[in-house]
Amino acid sequence: MPLPIPQLDDRRFADLVAEARARLAAHNPEWTHVAPGDPADALLELFAWLAETVLYRANLIPERQRRAFLRLLAVPMRPARAARGVVCIDSDVKKSARLPAKVKKGARLDGGGVALTADGDLQPMPLELLVVAKRPLGAAELAAEGITPEQLDELYGRAHRPLQPRPYRPVTLQPGRDALTLAGTLDGALHLALAVMKDADVAADKVRAAIAGDVFSLAIAPLQEGEADEAASAPVARRLRIDAALRDESGALRWLPLEIEADSSAAGRREGVLRVRLPARAGKLAPPLFADPQDAGVGDGPPPLPDALPAERLALWLRLTCAEDPQLTLGYLGANGLDVVAQVEVKNEVLGTGSGEPEQALRLARTDLDPDSLELDVEAGAQFETWTRVDHFGGVDRDAKVYRFEADAGVVRCGDGLHGARFPRGARIRATRYRAGGGSEGNLPAGTPLVLAEKGANAKVRCEWPLRGGVAAETVEQAERRIPAFLQHRERAVTVDDYRQMALDQPIAAVARAEVVRGLIPNASPALVREGVPGALSLFVLPPAPLAQGAVPRATPALLRDLFEYLRPRCTVGSELYVLAPKYRALAVSVSATVVDPTAESSTLEAIERALRRYLWPLVPGGPDGQGWPLGRGVDAAELATQAARVTGVQAITGLALFVRESTGWRAVTGGRLELARFELPELLAVQAQTQLPPPPPSLTQEPDGGAPTGVPVPVVPDLC
Numbered sequence: 001m002p003l004p005i006p007q008l009d010d011r012r013f014a015d016l017v018a019e020a021r022a023r024l025a026a027h028n029p030e031w032t033h034v035a036p037g038d039p040a041d042a043l044l045e046l047f048a049w050l051a052e053t054v055l056y057r058a059n060l061i062p063e064r065q066r067r068a069f070l071r072l073l074a075v076p077m078r079p080a081r082a083a084r085g086v087v088c089i090d091s092d093v094k095k096s097a098r099l100p101a102k103v104k105k106g107a108r109l110d111g112g113g114v115a116l117t118a119d120g121d122l123q124p125m126p127l128e129l130l131v132v133a134k135r136p137l138g139a140a141e142l143a144a145e146g147i148t149p150e151q152l153d154e155l156y157g158r159a160h161r162p163l164q165p166r167p168y169r170p171v172t173l174q175p176g177r178d179a180l181t182l183a184g185t186l187d188g189a190l191h192l193a194l195a196v197m198k199d200a201d202v203a204a205d206k207v208r209a210a211i212a213g214d215v216f217s218l219a220i221a222p223l224q225e226g227e228a229d230e231a232a233s234a235p236v237a238r239r240l241r242i243d244a245a246l247r248d249e250s251g252a253l254r255w256l257p258l259e260i261e262a263d264s265s266a267a268g269r270r271e272g273v274l275r276v277r278l279p280a281r282a283g284k285l286a287p288p289l290f291a292d293p294q295d296a297g298v299g300d301g302p303p304p305l306p307d308a309l310p311a312e313r314l315a316l317w318l319r320l321t322c323a324e325d326p327q328l329t330l331g332y333l334g335a336n337g338l339d340v341v342a343q344v345e346v347k348n349e350v351l352g353t354g355s356g357e358p359e360q361a362l363r364l365a366r367t368d369l370d371p372d373s374l375e376l377d378v379e380a381g382a383q384f385e386t387w388t389r390v391d392h393f394g395g396v397d398r399d400a401k402v403y404r405f406e407a408d409a410g411v412v413r414c415g416d417g418l419h420g421a422r423f424p425r426g427a428r429i430r431a432t433r434y435r436a437g438g439g440s441e442g443n444l445p446a447g448t449p450l451v452l453a454e455k456g457a458n459a460k461v462r463c464e465w466p467l468r469g470g471v472a473a474e475t476v477e478q479a480e481r482r483i484p485a486f487l488q489h490r491e492r493a494v495t496v497d498d499y500r501q502m503a504l505d506q507p508i509a510a511v512a513r514a515e516v517v518r519g520l521i522p523n524a525s526p527a528l529v530r531e532g533v534p535g536a537l538s539l540f541v542l543p544p545a546p547l548a549q550g551a552v553p554r555a556t557p558a559l560l561r562d563l564f565e566y567l568r569p570r571c572t573v574g575s576e577l578y579v580l581a582p583k584y585r586a587l588a589v590s591v592s593a594t595v596v597d598p599t600a601e602s603s604t605l606e607a608i609e610r611a612l613r614r615y616l617w618p619l620v621p622g623g624p625d626g627q628g629w630p631l632g633r634g635v636d637a638a639e640l641a642t643q644a645a646r647v648t649g650v651q652a653i654t655g656l657a658l659f660v661r662e663s664t665g666w667r668a669v670t671g672g673r674l675e676l677a678r679f680e681l682p683e684l685l686a687v688q689a690q691t692q693l694p695p696p697p698p699s700l701t702q703e704p705d706g707g708a709p710t711g712v713p714v715p716v717v718p719d720l721c
Contacts, residue, residue, distance in 0.1 A: 219337025
């Protein structure tokens with residue numbers, strides 16, 4: 001049992017007032033009447049309150065001592081994490097196609113009371129982005145437009161026989177508001193129209209000549225909601241492809257793949273920038289021209305321009321595709337993207353001079369710095385040498401040029417001459433660079449006004465997507481709560497409970513549930529999942545989510561990747577770790593019941609539906625033990641009937657049926673039990689409680705997928721009067 005912390009003085013306010021009154025009667029017997037409201041009584045209560053405040057502080061362990069205890073236990077206090085994201089910086093040159101100076105890595109941006117630092121280079125261009133998708137039209141939609149297949153064939157079919165026209169509608173998507181998805185498009189692509197900015201008084205051909213051969217930066221952000229890897233499958237390796245619409249010598253249109261120089265978005269899995277190099281010949285970037293307007297958007301070419309974009313402003317067309325993930329969905333795309341981090345960069349800060357003494361400590365100007373960004377140089381003759389940071393000096397050679405950094409105090413410390421070299425006497429020690437700042441205040445919302453803190457910068461900043469990921473530094477109280485778990489695993493995962501506890505306690509992102517399955521190796525196909533493999537561990541995690549039907553918690557690929565990177569260096573030798581999201585089996589439940597009170601039939605049936613939704617929920621308060629439905633546990637109709645029968649007002653459960661969704665639609669579960677694999681959880685998409693057993697919900701029935709039609713894409717643009 002834990003040792004109790006003794007109270008040095010346990011007197012409270014009432015005790016102190018009573019003691020003061022007793023002393024007053026002993027020392028001043030002539031003061032015979034002290035009643036509430038008298039000046040003397042008010043003074044007694046005032047001094048009692050002051051004494052209680054002093055005693056409260058005396059009973060506390062000072063924070064300085066608590067920090068010292070944490071340091072002795074080697075429990076590191078976690079520093080603040082900085083928010084990250086993307087912003088867009090456009091050229092502000094109005095009368096010329098001349099490009100402004102590049103924004104260099106380390107440039108500072110200010111706004112929202114927070115300083116940001118550029119985490120990459122950017123060449124601002126006078127371009128704005130419009131995202132257009134080809135949405136196919138069915139026969140019913142064509143009929144609603146008053147268009148017949150014969151009319152389409154008459155208009156387009158003769159020129160493209162034997163292919164039949166495939167009608168589509170060009171849809172302009174709003175980045176940051178609409179889901180930018182490749183799913184449901186006719187060609188599996190997003191078409192990016194890059195146009196000269198509205199306030200720029202310059203011709204499009206001059207802009208093309210200025211940007212030809214340069215690097216275009218496309219800001220990308222994923223749509224966080226609903227993006228998750230399938231359970232028991234490794235993260236899908238994918239890459240984005242950007243093509244430019246070019247005209248060859250004959251004037252024919254073709255798509256040219258552009259060279260991707262860098263992609264900090266990890267193919268759209270996180271906020272980042274995709275940098276592509278444009279063709280060097282400006283003439284080839286010119287958009288295609290059509291003698292007949294009805295030919296615009298036919299076939300493989302870009303769709304017709306939106307009405308809001310005049311043709312003379314169009315600079316070039318790009319096309320975004322992803323062969324490995326045709327269902328790719330993004331949340332934001334923006335021209336002139338730049339990675340930013342909510343920190344400030346400090347350079348060449350001189351900390352002091354070496355004294356030659358062992359374990360010399362030097363303090364930095366700021367304590368809220370990112371330890372991984374610190375670069376420490378020590379003067380050696382006419383030059384500076386870079387020293388390496390270590391966690392401790394144990395096992396370090398006496399001449400090793402290493403230092404230890406105490407993040408909570410902002411102090412760098414050298415070795416003692418036996419384990420690690422001392423700072424040479426008289427040598428200057430400087431922090432060449434480090435980044436400071438962070439915390440939740442860096443989580444700026446979209447629309448925050450930002451400015452580039454560069455003199456004479458002809459550029460303006462757009463913040464159209466929120467910055468995320470900022471977490472405040474850990475307090476002493478929070479660190480103390482981690483002591484039992486930390487002393488158990490000491491940042492080294494050995495047992496199954498260690499993996500689970502470290503996944504729940506990690507500082508990266510909130511995890512509501514973590515389960516470990518030993519011996520399981522995932523595969524893209526559930527049929528090829530291997531089990532019973534020695535040394536293999538699969539960690540399944542779920543983020544927090546409110547209880548809701550059809551909205552189960554799903555871990556994003558970014559969360560899975562970050563958790564894996566956090567846990568991998570903490571694994572023991574011989575362990576093979578996988579961090580995954582559980583696979584969900586779509587489930588529907590139909591219940592028939594008789595109720596005690598017919599006047600309360602509707603509310604009782606709704607209570608049955610709520611009870612089953614709660615019982616099948618994968619997080620608290622779901623499951624038999626209230627900790628979430630167990631991973632891999634099958635769903636039994638009799639068990640659910642028992643839970644439904646416990647609802648107040650239920651007289652009897654007369655029937656209960658389970659339905660599982662497959663590729664061809666809903667299928668009734670035979671035997672009354674749905675078996676789940678060890679990596680699966682139920683996803684309750686529909687539950688219906690009625691007096692008669694209802695069928696599976698028709699609104700959720702999936703129609704069989706037919707073969708993809710073949711033909712030539714043709715646009716259908718509605719006539720506007």
